[in-house]
Amino acid sequence: MVEIPNTPSVPSSAAPVPRSVPTSADVARLAGVSRATVSYVLNNTSAVRISEPTRRRVHEAAKELGYVPHAAARSLRAGHSRLVLMPAPAIPVGLLYARFINELQWALSRLDYTVVQYGTVGLRGDDAARAWAELRPVAVLVPGTGLGPQGVAVLKRSGARAVVTLGPERVEGAHALLMDHESVGHCAGSHLRARGRRRVGVVVPEEDGLEAYSRPRLEGVRQALHGTGATVTALPLAHTEQAAARLAADWPRLGLDAVFAYNDEYAMLLMRALKDEGVRIPEDTAVVGADDLMLGRLLRPRLSTVHVELPSGQYLAELVDRAVRDPHAEPETHKVLGASLVRRDSS
Amino acid sequence: MVEIPNTPSVPSSAAPVPRSVPTSADVARLAGVSRATVSYVLNNTSAVRISEPTRRRVHEAAKELGYVPHAAARSLRAGHSRLVLMPAPAIPVGLLYARFINELQWALSRLDYTVVQYGTVGLRGDDAARAWAELRPVAVLVPGTGLGPQGVAVLKRSGARAVVTLGPERVEGAHALLMDHESVGHCAGSHLRARGRRRVGVVVPEEDGLEAYSRPRLEGVRQALHGTGATVTALPLAHTEQAAARLAADWPRLGLDAVFAYNDEYAMLLMRALKDEGVRIPEDTAVVGADDLMLGRLLRPRLSTVHVELPSGQYLAELVDRAVRDPHAEPETHKVLGASLVRRDSS
DNA sequence: TTGAAAGCGCTACCAA
């Protein structure tokens, strides 16, 4: 590894030599003050009054050198950071969630946190937690499953003052935003029951990484129909036209009068295939999707869907901030998934 | 700001007191060795041979304390990091791109880089660049526009050994993965010309943040039809059913025989509205989308589309690694957007 | 084979 030597304090010759990264000491030297003064000026330290001319000299020197403070050195010295870390979702997750993340980032940066999505690929469970902990974040927001009590402990022991999970279940020691996907399935199930349907299929994606959501959604349907005598059939489906056509071809044998799909995309895929098979919707089979995507309004009949409401980013940001300020408070658990049925023409 | 006092080295009493974050010194103390030895063992330093019993003691002590190294301290000492920083896109961008990012993260972590998406919201241009520079990343990958030569300079002066832009145009001093969206429009335009269409509309999203892509796509259509006597009309469209219906109602007046939409979503939205108005597709008006989404196969007629091929994550990861290893090499410029027409039934 | 110590860049305490 080649180390770039520090530029000595003597000014370099005429040619613009590739200088090394300027530090606050360089700024101090150029401004003719001490490093302490530079720090006071650039951080607007209120406990210390610096004369106006000095301030100006420091600012000018900093600008001239293109000085940018070194976050690592700063947080090392401070003993803590304002870094909020989220693992980046490994699979491309929906629009809804992307929007939520954006909102959250915005709200957190309003509170002066730095938000970073950590590209964790190939690391699982506690290894991932250790990798995150190396950055000494002040808070960690973990979507989905995959973080256990051990991981929470690792993070807390490394100084994280708040660990928040966003997923289907609580984790010991962490705050939880309970995304109760069962309620999504329950909502669809109740609707179908009310519409008099008795033999309900539930489309479950075959794609990896979605079980954490698809399983509870299926379970919710089961619960809604429990004790009514209605049957619930899981229908694994890959997100391809061929798979949908195959499933549709099998429809008479299945004898279902309703189907709830994991989300609108799978619903539309199947609905298209069913129409191509001559299945009448909603007469022969009712179809309900989820997530209320624009997509569901394009194909006819318009798709009934479960509208899912995520919490506002503001809300989560405030929870994080509270937790950071009082790390010893009891972990909070919030149910945050609103599910409501949007009835259109397919059910 | 409340500082957590360091736990003194005397063992705490019975109750599990909230200890402070363990450091390598704590590990050394518990293992009865020096901090240097701890470092050697935990980093598998090959230049130094440590006896097996010592190794074991160190590892056990580290595990017992739940020791996690402090990335900031490490990179401060080392003088450089393995951090690759990407600003997180402010607007939810398509599936295609999300997949690309994932692949890239995977490829980079194979090369032992840590990839982080920085939630830049509200910061623009050079301010954003400064914020990124504070983390002293070894490389910065910037999608879209918004980074100027100034920003590149800031990053390089702060030690970034590679700056790569992924966008419509080169930026002085940075490597460029040229996403030539004009070629997407050009592809659609050529196709429509070949199909004998002469009055071409181009749907341009009204939503913010998409101009960087929509403008070149429009321009590409213009170029493809230049000199053929065909007309090109920009059609601003918001992503709502109402807006689409309004545009469709205006269709007779516009007198267009073809339309290229920014992407498949807008194309489908408009195609649905056109069908509802009784416009025959493709007889009266040909419709072409872009991005080749599943969506385009669900509504009939199946949507013709421009299939866009992004480079592999592997490819970009290798470019980054090369640039990091040889930061003084000439900035490379690569055209990386493959555009090919997928003809289905709507054109 | 192991240890002592310097020093990365920064801030905050204390002294001048």
Added chain:
DNA sequence: TTGGTAGCGCTTTCAA
């Protein structure tokens, strides 16, 4: 109002 300086956690050179 300003400067000197200790020390955050870590790695690495040099010495033992």
